[in-house]
Amino acid sequence: MTPPLDLNRRQFLGAAGLAAGTALLAGCAPSASAAGTRTLQFWHLLSGGDGVTMSGLLDAVNTAQADYRIRPTVLAWGTPYYTKLAMAAAGGRAPDVAIMHATRVLGWAPGGLLDAWDTGRLADLGVDASTFPDPIWKKGEVDGKRLSIALDAHPFVLMYNTDVCRKAGVLGADGRLKEAKSPDEFLAMVDAIAGVTGGHGLSYGYLGDGSQMWRLFYTLYTQHGIEMEMPQGGSAVIDKDAAVASLEFMQKLLDGKRAAKQADYGTAVAEFATGKSGMFLSGVWELRTMQAAKIPFDIAMIPPLFGTRTAYADSHSFVLPHQSHPDPASRDLVYRFVADMLKGSFGWAEAGHIPAYLPVTESPEYADLLPQAHYAEAAGYVRYDPPAWFTGSGSNFQGQFGAAAQPALLGGGSPADAIARFEEAVTRFLAQPNPADPEGARR
Structure with a gap:
């Protein structure tokens, strides 16, 4: 760090x-x-x-x-x-x-x-x-x-309740989750699961948690076959179409039925751990939480909804x-x-x-x-944060992404406006010298 x-x-x-x-x-x-x-x-x-x-x-x-x-x-x-x-x-x-x-x-x-x-x-x-x-x-x-x-690598993954998913018809003959090939196919699977639980199909906690928002967003973004570039002193290279499409998909998940529109991390953990949803987007570090909850579950990579198989990780x-x-x-x-x-x-x-x-x-x-x-x-298939002195786990960079994205996820604001705010934050970071760089200290 x-x-x-x-x-x-x-x-x-x-x-x-x-x-x-x-x-x-x-x-x-x-x-x-x-x-x-x-x-x-x-x-x-x-x-x-x-x-x-x-x-x-x-x-x-x-x-x-x-x-x-x-x-x-x-x-x-x-x-x-x-x-x-x-x-x-x-x-x-x-x-x-x-x-x-x-x-x-x-x-x-x-x-x-x-x-x-x-x-x-x-x-x-x-x-x-x-x-x-x-x-x-x-x-x-x-x-x-x-x-x-x-x-190690500790990626962002998709956990799923095998009993709920079996009833929803989204498991294959091998007992594992069928792999969705497109955003619409994945949304249909979540809808089917919600029909079984009578509540939410998927749990995803993000309120006030820039890291959680970034983990899912950058997974989806890199599935477009691209990564962001953040050259020190230069301009960020961000594919706006891919970024907007990724954030729009997150909005569709958080419609209040597929997943709660307003859920913090702890709430999402508890919802999945008590069998009130059939899927959970989080990191592998929650494996023991779910084992302790004694629910029937399995884990898969997040499917390549936008074409390229990737896994956000650190x-x-x-x-x-x-x-x-x-x-x-x-x-x-x-x-x-x-x-x-x-x-x-x-x-x-x-x-x-x-x-x-x-x-x-x-x-x-x-x-x-x-x-x-x-x-x-x-x-x-791991994809790490874009290489820069200010990025990485727990960084203010991830917090700034959350500040830009949360209004779109919470209130249905414009994804394009959210990406523009994020790009402005990245531009400010790129203009700052690295505090640990002695050359930067002399500038």
């Missing part, structure tokens, strides 16, 4: 100057026990169910060997986490390894806040391009340097926050740790995420893991 947009350049640079002296960073110096086990500092932002799963993975790698022990530090998701990580990296006293969203790495590259991975050392440990889906591996490279190693990725004087022994063990985590990521799959490491997802054990195996193909 880039330094948060609510942190201006002076605040960011001032915070960075204080980083080396903060008490928070005092624990980041390398340490080794009397038995020779070296402690590695690992920062991440995973809480809730994901936090529990991550703790289990860390326990597994800690007990499997005696050369290193991971000491995790968990910080609040979003601005608190990334601000502290930026301060640590700018001061050269960062943790040995950390988690970042892949979409936020680009913004950190110009300021040297991340150290590059040595691809040769990774390959020696069985981690290279051949062991990752192509779009996920490519996302970790910035200006010819490998700055991140993905642990990736939790391992990065090397900059250290002025990295300890060679600790750095070597960090490579081992990341390889161990990738090879042991089956447990991460159980939480719903798609492991990025192909030997895991191509294993017989994964093929038997349901419903995860039913949407594993999404890893080969």
